[in-house]
Amino acid sequence: MSSVFGLVKRVTTALNPPATQSSPDTKPLKFGILGAAAIAPDALITPVKSHPEAVVYAVAARSKDRAAAFAKKHGIEKVFGGPTGYQELIDDPDIDAIYNPLPNGLHYEWTMKALAAGKHVLLEKPSANTAEETRNMFALAEKKDLVLLEAFHYRRVFHPVAHRVKAVIESGELGAVKSTSTALTIPRGFMKADDIRFNYSLGGGAMMDLGCYVINATRYFAGANPTSVESVDHELTSPQIDRRTAAKFTLPGSITSTILCDLGVPPTLGVIPSLPNIKAVIKCEKGEIEVYNYVMPTLYHSITVTAGGKKRVEKAYTFPDLGQPWWTTYRYQLEAFVNKVKGRAPHAWVTKEDSISNMEVVESVYAKSGLGSRPTSDYVPPSD
């Protein structure tokens, strides 16, 4: 009963966090959002409410009416729209940081433009359509001394759950990792047929959308990058779009890893809706860890450790010195991003190398399956 009460309290507070007053001594980081994207409220607008040093100041949408409606709904001060709206937002001198939740295939162009305009960028996952584009974005960020962060909120680093799992692995209690198995699947019906995830030219595909998480989790928990893709199996919705992908990898130390991602698991027997599968299992020499809901752990999660024939279940909603049980992965991520921009050490980070390696693995799966990488952007940055 108390866990049900805890869940309700966490979720309601996460959705309506206590507003924090900005400190009069600090200049808040002003964000501009590119696109009235569905993910923006969860990923940035709500988290910002409980952060004393951040504010969402502006939004741009391809249609000015859409941007205005979005701004009104979310209490955003400034609106840009029309064909030049994105660029105008980027050029606004009052904006410090850009949140880029555009379709994957537009991440590269608009992140490059934002960096060129001197803005820090919180960039939605996956970084871009290719590792090469990811390299270029980070090279520009470094050159301009700007913060660029792939918004792998769940994650590896930002939320205490992933930290705790990693700590158990690294404690040596279970011995060396032998295999990992990581899944992220969504029941059919959540994504409409015209969703950006099913559009090849916009960088769609299950491997891009959900696959980037399972690959990321695999690399983190196994502590290494795959050395080869042994096999890939997929189901398509169109010739180049995978609705479901399963793959098997070999990693250094003879670790074997499997991943599964699916944007629309069909109902069992045609009628019984499937449940989301958000599970990772890490098998080690002397035991195993099963993590349930590593992607949205604030809602509910469990870390089940089996060692020496004994089972224990752990929870990790906060760090000893950071967070609240209702802090979402996005709130933890915002904490790190603001600290980094302000020149303070973040509690966790997704490095350039990490983002690049993740895209390399995504591309290697598409290469093995024969579907090929998603198309590279035709945006050519101006030469200086």
Ligand SMILES: NC(=O)C1=CN([C@@H]2O[C@H](COP(=O)(O)OP(=O)(O)OC[C@H]3O[C@@H](n4cnc5c(N)ncnc54)[C@H](OP(=O)(O)O)[C@@H]3O)[C@@H](O)[C@H]2O)C=CC1
């Ligand atoms: N971190 C996370 O938990 C999540 C991350 N994501 C990531 O965020 C990004 C956006 O996802 P989501 O919010 O679900 O997607 P949406 O389709 O809701 O948003 C995409 C936005 O892109 C803009 N856009 C610009 N050009 C196009 C175009 N040609 N076709 C379609 N849209 C266009 C639209 O903005 P406009 O308003 O200007 O029309 C739209 O608001 C993806 O990269 C996805 O991987 C998504 C969900 C969760």
Ligand SMILES: O=C1OC[C@@H](O)[C@H](O)[C@H]1O
């Ligand atoms: O967290 C997520 O869950 C649903 C996905 O489709 C989305 O893009 C992803 O980031």
